[in-house]
Amino acid sequence: MKNDLISKIFMDKMNIIHCYLIKLGCNQEDAEDITQDTFYKALKYIDGIDVSQISSWLFRVAINRYYDLCRTKKRHVQVIINEEIFKSDNNLCEDYIIDLERKGDVLKILNSLNNIQKNLLILKYNMDLSYKEISNILDINESTVKTYLFRARAQFKNKWGVMYNE
Template sequence: MSYGLINEMFEQKMKLIHKYLIKLGCSQDNAEDIVQDTFYKALKYIDGIQSDKMSSWLFKVAINKYYDLCRKNNRHIHMSIDEDIFKETLHDSKLVEDFILDLEQKEEILKALNSISDIHKNLLVFKYEMGLSYREIAELLDINENTVKTYLFRAREQFKKVWRDRFEK
């Protein structure tokens, strides 16, 4: 495998990991540091990592570094809201009204999402927020594609239950 191909593969995976860390609520600076540390660690141990497990290895190292940072700072992991997309479309009062309603609904969704298990939250974010395919998620987590489908079904069911419970009270 050529150096250029390896570099391209790492760059692609690191962008995905960076994006995911930001979705988890990681600051831009911390996400960049974690990605850089993960890349360094991958280069250091590259001979010991199976090539077909590289994606899941990178992901696990980065996520564990983020969890360690959260534990160190005594902080709970929460998904973040990206409001920039909405702000770009604000031009008149109707759009402002829609923006506020969208933001309120998004906050409710995030509250529900943050109250389900981490694995289910991760799967839902991978599939619906980041748009990853079942195959990409399976590769990233180093699990069978059918297992991803099963876990995603359970994640959706857990989310629906939490969502219903929030609004039936």
């Protein structure tokens, strides 16, 4: 019974963690390595992990491992956004160029936010997770997620307004 539960949790979370690492700016190979290392550690320490907290434990290990990798490579954490979000229905060249510029501006603003704000905005709007799912992943109270997300949106809007003189 315990093995079935572990298998189900791991299969559900493995792809989500991998995609999340890619969205944080991790390259494909490093994301695969970090994901594999995270699940290896989970198997190694499974007896010490509370089953109700395993999701947040997995995300925390993966995020910490990614930040460690960034520190060792001395590079800045960059967010990647799926270009499908910015594609318009009509394929006019002008629209495509404007969409690319908008994507660049969004990335610039996201990368200027602190890691907590950036993570919350990615989890909520790019990965389309609920407040409850985010609170489970980050192991913080749901109302705290709402508050931090409100502040992150306000910070993003403020920087967007400054960029476009609004």
